[in-house]
Amino acid sequence: MYEFVEVGKAKELLKSLSIPRKSKKVNIQESLGKFTSSPVVSPMAVPSFDNSGMDGYAISWSDQGESRKVVDVIQAGASPDFELPKGCAVRIFTGAPVPKGADTVIQQELVNRVGEVIFFEAEQVSLGMNVRKAGAQCQLGEIVIPSQTQITPGTIGLLASLGILEVEVFESPKVGIILTGDEIIEIGNPLRPGQIYNANGPSLQAFLEKLGIEEIKIFKVKDEASEVTRVVREALNEVDVLLLTGGISVGDYDFVKGSLEENGVSQVFYKVKQRPGKPLFVGSMQEQLIFALPGNPASVLSCFIQYVKPILQEWMGNPEAWSGPVYLPISSDFTKKAPLTFFLKSKINQGKVEILPGQESFNLLPFGIADGLVEIPQDQEHVEEGSLVAFYSW
Ligand SMILES: Nc1nc2c(c(=O)[nH]1)N[C@H]1C(S)=C(S)[C@@H](COP(=O)(O)OP(=O)(O)OC[C@H]3O[C@@H](n4cnc5c(N)ncnc54)[C@H](O)[C@@H]3O)O[C@H]1N2
Numbered sequence: 001m002y003e004f005v006e007v008g009k010a011k012e013l014l015k016s017l018s019i020p021r022k023s024k025k026v027n028i029q030e031s032l033g034k035f036t037s038s039p040v041v042s043p044m045a046v047p048s049f050d051n052s053g054m055d056g057y058a059i060s061w062s063d064q065g066e067s068r069k070v071v072d073v074i075q076a077g078a079s080p081d082f083e084l085p086k087g088c089a090v091r092i093f094t095g096a097p098v099p100k101g102a103d104t105v106i107q108q109e110l111v112n113r114v115g116e117v118i119f120f121e122a123e124q125v126s127l128g129m130n131v132r133k134a135g136a137q138c139q140l141g142e143i144v145i146p147s148q149t150q151i152t153p154g155t156i157g158l159l160a161s162l163g164i165l166e167v168e169v170f171e172s173p174k175v176g177i178i179l180t181g182d183e184i185i186e187i188g189n190p191l192r193p194g195q196i197y198n199a200n201g202p203s204l205q206a207f208l209e210k211l212g213i214e215e216i217k218i219f220k221v222k223d224e225a226s227e228v229t230r231v232v233r234e235a236l237n238e239v240d241v242l243l244l245t246g247g248i249s250v251g252d253y254d255f256v257k258g259s260l261e262e263n264g265v266s267q268v269f270y271k272v273k274q275r276p277g278k279p280l281f282v283g284s285m286q287e288q289l290i291f292a293l294p295g296n297p298a299s300v301l302s303c304f305i306q307y308v309k310p311i312l313q314e315w316m317g318n319p320e321a322w323s324g325p326v327y328l329p330i331s332s333d334f335t336k337k338a339p340l341t342f343f344l345k346s347k348i349n350q351g352k353v354e355i356l357p358g359q360e361s362f363n364l365l366p367f368g369i370a371d372g373l374v375e376i377p378q379d380q381e382h383v384e385e386g387s388l389v390a391f392y393s394w
């Protein structure tokens with residue numbers, strides 16, 4: 001049971017958790033952004049027949065001379081059952097099958113046609129030119145997409161070209177969000193004194209949707225111990241990953257940690273040497289993972305990006321889930337005193353990263369324009385303009 005761990009240790013603990021990934025078959029049109037859970041094997045050779053790569057004339061290269069008699073026409077979609085006679089050519093179009101006996105296509109720009117005879121210069125022609133051979137793209141049984149590949153529009157095109165209707169992908173976990181806090185009001189309602197709008201819920205929901213989480217359940221609970229325990233139990237019956245916001249600090253109305261323990265959740269770690277997001281709690285129960293995010297909006301978003309997002313990506317088969325930050329030069333000096341890792345809302349301007357004003361953990365203003373977070377390590381007090389800093393994009 002770890003307490004007040006460094007950021008690196010927190011990530012190490014998360015990486016060591018076992019993740020119960022499941023896979024399912026989906027229609028290729030619904031697979032965009034998901035990761036393949038097994039290699040995709042080609043059910044056929046592609047192209048399945050030799051075909052022309054140009055509009056022109058199909059000939060046999062070994063026939064002698066610089067002219068041929070045109071004896072037929074083959075369109076794309078045709079299935080010719082004749083063999084090209086010696087010394088002859090057929091008019092052919094892009095994508096049309098090259099007939100038996102022909103091995104070379106001369107594009108029409110290189111040909112002078114007079115009546116039924118074509119003339120060309122032999123030195124401009126080479127054996128096999130403009131013929132797309134059967135199996136040139138892939139052979140029957142060949143692995144065309146490895147496991148754990150993210151499906152892009154291009155991948156979908158490839159799958160369709162192979163006649164594949166469904167693809168096996170990793171399922172996304174069901175994620176629950178429990179919002180705690182008597183002061184939290186849904187947008188669309190008037191605010192009474194002491195109340196604030198629920199910012200964490202909509203923002204977490206958007207993050208989850210962006211990651212491709214398909215099932216999201218939202219729960220709201222009053223700051224009352226028995227209620228928090230009841231709603232945690234209800235949520236744990238329904239989801240694979242449970243996120244909570246607020247109520248994880250040490251206040252008299254912070255009931256989340258106790259409620260999780262009462263429901264049998266074991267602590268992986270509690271509190272991280274970071275700002276914002278210090279009171280983060282991570283727990284596990286059988287195959288479920290539980291993240292109690294500190295209620296301040298900046299803490300929620302920082303903890304989500306640093307810890308929840310990579311776990312969810314790993315769950316969904318992304319091999320780059322923990323690949324870490326990119327390094328960019330910082331646009332001005334930065335100094336901190338506290339021996340904590342800082343995560344700072346930042347914007348990229350002309351290749352440099354700028355730390356935005358308003359870094360307090362209640363302040364959402366910089367999130368309006370930020371591109372991501374800069375990480376300043378725990379023991380570093382000063383960063384000089386132009387030096388490289390770790391940057392995590394959304
Ligand atoms: N005595 C101490 N007090 C606090 C400590 C500490 O170490 N000792 N840590 C502070 C830090 S750091 C953080 S972060 C917060 C975390 O507190 P909780 O997780 O218990 O969160 P709450 O108190 O419930 O809420 C904090 C803050 O966030 C607002 N909030 C909550 N939910 C939402 C929401 N859905 N949308 C928008 N804003 C939300 C809430 O109104 C509070 O202002 O504890 C410090 N205190």
Ligand code: MOO
Binds near residue numbers: 274277362
């Ligand atoms: O850990 Mo808190 O987010 O600094 O306010």
